[in-house]
Amino acid sequence: MLGQATVGCMRESFNASTPDRALVRAIQxxxxxxxxxxxxxxxxxxxxQTAWRLLGARGxxxxxxxxxxxxxxxxxxxxxxxxxxxxxxxxxxxxxxAIDALRRTSRLDPETDGAxxxxxxxxxxxDLETAIVALPAGYRAVLVLHDVEGFTHEEIGARLGITAGxxxxxxxxxxxxxxxxxxxxxxxxT
Amino acid sequence: xxxxxxxxEWTPEELAQLRTLDSERAPTAALKxxxxxxxxARHLIGARWSPGLRSVLxxxxxxxxxxxxxxxxxxxxxxxxTLRAVVPPPAALAKADSSATQRQQTRQVIWF
Numbered sequence: 164m165l166g167q168a169t170v171g172c173m174r175e176s177f178n179a180s181t182p183d184r185a186l187v188r189a190i191q192x193x194x195x196x197x198x199x200x201x202x203x204x205x206x207x208x209x210x211x212q213t214a215w216r217l218l219g220a221r222g223x224x225x226x227x228x229x230x231x232x233x234x235x236x237x238x239x240x241x242x243x244x245x246x247x248x249x250x251x252x253x254x255x256x257x258x259x260x261a262i263d264a265l266r267r268t269s270r271l272d273p274e275t276d277g278a279x280x281x282x283x284x285x286x287x288x289x290d291l292e293t294a295i296v297a298l299p300a301g302y303r304a305v306l307v308l309h310d311v312e313g314f315t316h317e318e319i320g321a322r323l324g325i326t327a328g329x330x331x332x333x334x335x336x337x338x339x340x341x342x343x344x345x346x347x348x349x350x351x352x353t
Numbered sequence: 354x355x356x357x358x359x360x361x362e363w364t365p366e367e368l369a370q371l372r373t374l375d376s377e378r379a380p381t382a383a384l385k386x387x388x389x390x391x392x393x394a395r396h397l398i399g400a401r402w403s404p405g406l407r408s409v410l411x412x413x414x415x416x417x418x419x420x421x422x423x424x425x426x427x428x429x430x431x432x433x434x435t436l437r438a439v440v441p442p443p444a445a446l447a448k449a450d451s452s453a454t455q456r457q458q459t460r461q462v463i464w465f
Contacts, residue, residue, distance in 0.1 A: 196389065196399040203385060208377035215378050226384045233388050237397045291370050310363070310371060335361050342367075 177201045183249040191240050203233065206250045210257040216307045217261040220296040228264055232257035258308060262322055265300050294344040302337035309334050 177186060177198050183205075189198035210232060215225035235256050236243075243252050295306060304323060308314040309330070316327040316334075323330070363371060392398045 190398060194396070194398045196393075199389070199392065199398045200385075203388065207380050207384070211380050211384075212376060212378040225378075226380065229380065230384060230388045230391065234391060234395070234397070237392055238395075291367075292374055295374075311374065338361050338363065 179205070184245050187240050187243065187245075187249065190237065199237070202249070206253050207233075209250055210253050213254045213307070213312060214257045214261045216296060216311065217258060217304055218264065219300065219303065224264060225261070228260040229257055231260045235260070254312065255314075258312065258314075259322060262304060265304065291341070291345065294341045297344065298337055298340060302333055302340060305330055305333040306337035306341070310338075 175189060181201060183202065186198040186202045189195040207229060211225055211229045214228040215222065218224045218228065232253060236253050243249060295303060298306065305319055308319045316330040319330045320327045
């Protein structure tokens with residue numbers, strides 16, 4: 164009893180081993196900046212990578228998207244299902260923000276956005292990461308969300324405002340485009 | 354067009370390559386600083402009472418209530434004592450009234 168009271172008067176400390184659930188509760192209860200700092204350090208690198216890929220390797224835009232994702236996440240912590248992964252939830256928000264950003268700048272048109280420019284064909288061979296990042300935005304979004312992040316076509320459709328069938332079609336074309344890009348230039352054009 | 358009919362899945366080699374993609378990207382220090390600043394500005398984190406301060410404030414509030422209660426109780430007690438000194442209790446008044454009106458004193462003189 165006395166021990167509990169003593170602990171109650173002491174400042175809570177958080178570290179890398181503190182579970183997400185405890186950190187989230189501390190943020191909700193006390194607006195704990197320390198708890199947020201640990202949560203941020205733990206989950207930001209993956210969320211940033213997701214946003215970076217979706218936005219075509221534009222670092223500043225990706226960081227803006229992650230900042231916005233954190234703001235939305237902290238505002239709606241009550242919506243996080245504690246049985247689910249906090250990291251996956253945050254990445255989903257970051258993906259949503261990145262897609263919104265693509266849509267705002269009219270760089271996301273899954274139906275028509277499929278052609279590479281001659282400049283993009285210029286390099287002989289690319290690694291997989293570069294090939295994905297160099298995809299047109301509409302293809303890239305579907306491929307990253309499905310093949311890298313593990314979303315279903317229905318989930319992707321809901322996020323992008325397209326049907327699940329369209330999402331499948333975009334994925335098909337995206338994979339074909341990546342394969343062509345990874346092959347030597349002569350193979351890729353045939 | 355039904356894309357399910359095409360065998361367009363990644364080959365095991367491609368899948369293995371996909372799995373080797375970096376899953377993390379190091380953010381800049383500036384990103385954390387500005388994210389924290391934004392969340393503070395929106396009162397989503399920071400600048401609220403810490404658990405320790407909250408306990409101290411709760412203790413102070415309890416003390417104020419206790420002292421106020423003691424003061425009110427003391428004042429009420431003092432007022433009652435003053436009234437008791439000025440005005441006799443109702444029972445004493447009743448007794449005084451009955452002895453004055455009902456029990457008439459008689460003086461008996463006996464002559465020898």
